[in-house]
């Protein structure tokens with residue numbers, strides 16, 4: 657759909673360009689077909705087809721389905737505009753650019769924007785990582801193993817029960833969501849098994865009383881309190897499977913241990929019993945050894961992701977492009 661007054665992009669309009677591409681919002685780009693042929697497998701294929709009206713002064717106009725924001729970044733990289741020019745401000749925009757780069761078979765821009773999304777590429781966390789679920793979805797969608805694994809690890813800090821994560825969770829393919837849930841369950845189960853080890857946590861033994869180690873007074877056994885505390889620790893792990901809230905002696909972790917400490921205090925001599933700090937240390941060490949990312953290979957995925965989002969869109973767009981040449 658051409659607009660009556662043609663708006664040309666000020667940085668991506670070359671007087672001697674031989675091809676004009678138009679964004680869905682009506683911005684025109686006058687470029688060199690040779691550059692497009694080098695940068696894009698899609699346009700390379702398209703320009704090998706017989707072209708109508710090849711000997712006129714007016715270049716063909718090709719209507720594209722992407723927005724100006726997406727196309728100026730793709731073409732900006734292709735034409736050697738400064739890298740800062742091509743920075744994308746939001747994950748949403750990057751996702752659209754990556755989809756377009758895939759559709760038009762432009763590996764250069766795809767690699768550039770992939771690098772932008774890599775965790776700690778600049779030595780400090782990228783603001784994009786504040787949305788690890790979207791980062792994970794995009795990485796799975798493009799079958800980027802390294803990025804998908806890193807993003808999966810970042811999701812461990814999220815409480816999936818919180819409503820703000822629901823939209824992003826709903827957008828995941830079921831197999832991708834299952835990988836995240838498996839990792840969370842695995843971490844919790846390993847910790848659960850560890851907490852049940854009575855050699856490290858000798859509170860679970862069946863005994864009604866124990867003797868105060870200071871005055872030998874008989875005290876109620878800790879097994880019931882430990883059972884409660886264990887359940888609270890595992891509940892916290894389920895809420896935040898990263899486990900970092902259990903490795904620092906602040907609430908909720910300190911609250912669990914205060915409960916144990918109160919139960920272990922002698923009512924006769926008021927001294928504390930047991931070495932609760934070593935219990936905390938055991939838990940902290942266990943958490944550092946838990947599996948921290950997903951096992952991932954896209955071999956078992958077949959080609960379903962690409963079929964749905966890539967080739968199908970490509971064929972469709974080629975048809976639209978052919979009919980869009982005017």
Ligand SMILES: [Zn+2]
Nearest residue numbers: 868871922925
């Ligand atoms: Zn005592």
